[in-house]
Amino acid sequence: MTANPWVRPYVLTGGRTRTRRHLYVHTLVSVDRYDTAAALRLSPEARRLYERVSSGTQSVAELSAHCGVSLGVTRVLLEDLAAADCVQVNDDAYASPYDHRLLKRVIDGLRELA
Amino acid sequence: MAFASSPDRVPPSITSAKIVVAGGFGVGKTTLVGAVSEIPPVNTEAWMTQAGKSVDPLHGADEKTTTTVAMDFGRITLARDLILYLFGTPGQPRFWPMWDDLCRGASAAVVLVDTRRLEVSFPAVNYFENDSDVPFVVAVNLFDGRQTHPLDQVREALGLADAVPLVTVDARDRRSATLTLLAGLNNTLDKTLPVTAY
Numbered sequence: 001m002t003a004n005p006w007v008r009p010y011v012l013t014g015g016r017t018r019t020r021r022h023l024y025v026h027t028l029v030s031v032d033r034y035d036t037a038a039a040l041r042l043s044p045e046a047r048r049l050y051e052r053v054s055s056g057t058q059s060v061a062e063l064s065a066h067c068g069v070s071l072g073v074t075r076v077l078l079e080d081l082a083a084a085d086c087v088q089v090n091d092d093a094y095a096s097p098y099d100h101r102l103l104k105r106v107i108d109g110l111r112e113l114a
Numbered sequence: 115m116a117f118a119s120s121p122d123r124v125p126p127s128i129t130s131a132k133i134v135v136a137g138g139f140g141v142g143k144t145t146l147v148g149a150v151s152e153i154p155p156v157n158t159e160a161w162m163t164q165a166g167k168s169v170d171p172l173h174g175a176d177e178k179t180t181t182t183v184a185m186d187f188g189r190i191t192l193a194r195d196l197i198l199y200l201f202g203t204p205g206q207p208r209f210w211p212m213w214d215d216l217c218r219g220a221s222a223a224v225v226l227v228d229t230r231r232l233e234v235s236f237p238a239v240n241y242f243e244n245d246s247d248v249p250f251v252v253a254v255n256l257f258d259g260r261q262t263h264p265l266d267q268v269r270e271a272l273g274l275a276d277a278v279p280l281v282t283v284d285a286r287d288r289r290s291a292t293l294t295l296l297a298g299l300n301n302t303l304d305k306t307l308p309v310t311a312y
Contacts, residue, residue, distance in 0.1 A: 024218060090128060098221065102131060106221065110295055113292050
C-alpha cells in the first residue's frame with residue numbers, strides 16, 4: 001500500500017517522525033479552500049493528502065488509508081500542510097474524551113441506531 | 115470569522131470520538147466494526163519504526179523498517195457534527211506500541227473474547243487493567259448465537275474484577291454490536307467525573 005516502494009518512508013518527511021501537536025488517529029482534518037497553485041508545489045504524497053482532504057472533512061487514519069501513506073508519515077505531512085495553512089486541524093471541542101457532555105451525545109446518537 | 119466570508123465552503127465544526135475494540139486474533143474485532151460501520155472496515159498500516167524502539171529478537175535490525183502494522187477501523191456519523199470512529203487493535207503482542215497510539219484519546223474500550231479460546235484475549239485484558247487509563251468492558255462474542263459458558267465462569271477464568279462490566283455480543287449483528295458500544299460508553303460515564311482534566 002506504500003506509495004513509493006523505492007523510498008523509505010521517512011525520507012518523505014526529512015527524517016522527522018514526530019509532530020509538535022498530537023494528531024490522534026481520529027483527529028479530523030479539513031480544507032477551507034483548495035489552492036491549485038499550492039498543490040503543485042507539494043510532494044506527490046502531500047498533494048495526495050491535500051486533494052483527499054479537499055473532498056471532505058475526514059480523520060487522520062482515513063487519510064492515511066485512502067492515500068496509501070503510512071500513519072506516521074501522514075501525521076508529519078499533515079502538520080506541514082496545517083503550518084502552511086493548506087489544511088485545518090479541527091480542534092477538539094471537548095478537553096477530554098471522557099467529558100460527559102461528549103459521552104452523552106455519542107450515547108444518544110448510538111441509541112437512535114440501536 | 116471565516117464563516118461570514120465563505121458560508122458554503124467552511125464545514126461546520128465537527129467533533130470526533132473514538133472507541134477501541136481489542137482482543138486476540140480471530141475473536142471478531144473486524145466483524146464487530148463492520149457490523150456497525152457505515153463504511154466497510156478500512157485497513158491502514160503504520161510502520162513499526164513509528165512505534166519506537168521495539169526490540170524483536172527474531173528479526174534483524176533492517177526488519178523494523180519494513181514491518182507494517184495493519185489496523186481496521188470504521189466510522190459512524192451520529193450527527194452532522196459528530197463522528198464516532200471505531201478502531202480494532204492489531205492482535206499480535208509485538209504490535210503493542212501501536213495500542214498506546216490507538217488508545218490515546220479513546221472514550222471507551224471493548225475487549226472481545228471467544229470462550230473457546232479465552233487465552234488469546236488475556237493480553238488485551240492485561241493491557242487495559244494495567245497499561246491503559248481507558249475504561250473498558252469485556253464482551254463475550256457468541257459465535258453460534260449460543261452462550262456456552264455462564265458469565266460468572268468467564269469472569270472467573272479471566273480473573274476479571276467485579277467492577278469491569280461483562281456482556282455478551284453477537285459481533286455480526288448491528289444492534290447487538292451497538293449495544294456493546296453503549297455498554298462501553300456507559301461504563302466510562304460511571305468510572306469518570308463529569309469533566310475530567312486530561
